[in-house]
Amino acid sequence: MRLYIGLDVGRTIRGALIDELGAILLQRKVVSEVRSADTFLNQIVDVILRLKAEAHGPVTAAGIGWPGLVNQHANRLEATPNQIDLSSLEPYRRLREAAGLPVLFDNDANAGAYGEWRCGIAQGFSNVLYVAFGTGIGGALILGGELQRGCRGFAGEFGHFKIEVTGLECGCGSSGCLETLASGPNIVRRVRERLFSDPAFSVSQLAQDMEGTLTLERIVRAATEADELGLSVLRETAVYLGMALASAVNLLNVEMVVVGGGVMAAGELLLGPLREETMRRTIAPAAGCCRIVAGELGRDAGIVGAAMFARDANR
């Protein structure tokens, strides 16, 4: 059986040795060194070489999912807003030469979608929207039985749906984007603002964390323990995400929305209200043929998908 390497490059570099059916044989990860582009690139090479060395057999190819805009035809990173800029280092050439393997670049959300479509919950479906809610908000489209990348490979940028006519400025240059309210760091910001502005929330278990240690994980745990502030901010988040999802389901008429990404650690606490809000705001016949589900591969969707990209391009 042929072997492939899949990588998901974010704040953590996660890599795995994966067989041609998508089974993960071995995983390696390292926290990204984001202060030096050169070191960062060497870390990626390192993960690939370690997996290659530990494989019981030759590795055929590697796939890498990157956050940001990836020109997949040219294996070029066009914009990686939440990440160190590698463009001056010719990352594609360097990685390919150092790894001694065919290497393929794609967007991380495309990789997550491809993982769930080839090996996860979306197997057999032809019209699927994949959304990843995390530090950023990404997405990918499968329509007509094909992963649709658009004309340059940038398709799927779901985080920059405008949900307010006048809203907060966004890193993308626009304002009122979904990401300014519903990404992981912005959920934390909203909790912090509520703690400052509303004395009623001084009883929240999150009040003790407001001096800098507040994290999304902490908020989700509080919500799980029925903390009113945690619950209220997650419900509000579901409203924002649901607005944008309803718009997308109306536009695409997909039969499945697969939801992944770190924010989904909140599980049904977020997915329940999100499903309800989305369905309530979607045109009835389109809502009636669409299911909203959590991904089956969890955090591994991206590495499995990246490996499956490498497989399908190098059979």
Added chain:
Amino acid sequence: MRLYIGLDVGRTIRGALIDELGAILLQRKVVSEVRSADTFLNQIVDVILRLKAEAHGPVTAAGIGWPGLVNQHANRLEATPNQIDLSSLEPYRRLREAAGLPVLFDNDANAGAYGEWRCGIAQGFSNVLYVAFGTGIGGALILGGELQRGCRGFAGEFGHFKIEVTGLECGCGSSGCLETLASGPNIVRRVRERLFSDPAFSVSQLAQDMEGTLTLERIVRAATEADELGLSVLRETAVYLGMALASAVNLLNVEMVVVGGGVMAAGELLLGPLREETMRRTIAPAAGCCRIVAGELGRDAGIVGAAMFARDANR
């Protein structure tokens, strides 16, 4: 050369005899009789039979573009919110039998998009968003070189993008939809509200029309003549439409947006600000590879597209 009939069914039933290259040979239209479903259906039959009788040769097939949700696989009208309900009359069976021709149903925006794609400005492009701004706001997607209808044929419902967290209720059951602000009738409503609420606009040439005769055509004419109120409402409309278009271009990474529909009678007065607003709010690399253009076929896009659907299904 084979002959086809294309129909666009709205407040007017417009039909044409069209050759296999998309040239219009003959047009017929009639104002829809919306008080009786039976009469309405007979009007459609009538237009088809007249065109068939006047053709210098046999007609191969007919295509019909309907407003609303059309299940194109089943030739079934699932929801026609702005139109009389024909579902109890088995319109497909009746039209096919009365016309004595293969008949094909699709959504009117799909037909418009197909017209522009096969015979108009979008020829040769593989990733195109078509939007029609009129009494309602519709759309259609061409991605990866295919018209994408989604899992049931409902794809393209661009008018129900949510652009406000709390907004006006919409006929679709949701609120904050683009259509509640930017459709033809809602543009008229906004002008009327401004005239009532802001005394500064009593100098507007539209002030004399506020007692019921105000129309979109009148507003566009006022704007053309530099009327402040007309211009201001068109600019505001461009902001709403641009927000939703930017979201869609971010999601789809199309290389072209073709804008059609009755509201586009405003021409560059609307298209200019719309283009600017959309580009400003789209992620730069995606904006950089996308053109926003007016359709080339104008009001004929839908009838040409419907005929081309009939051609491509009955070669």
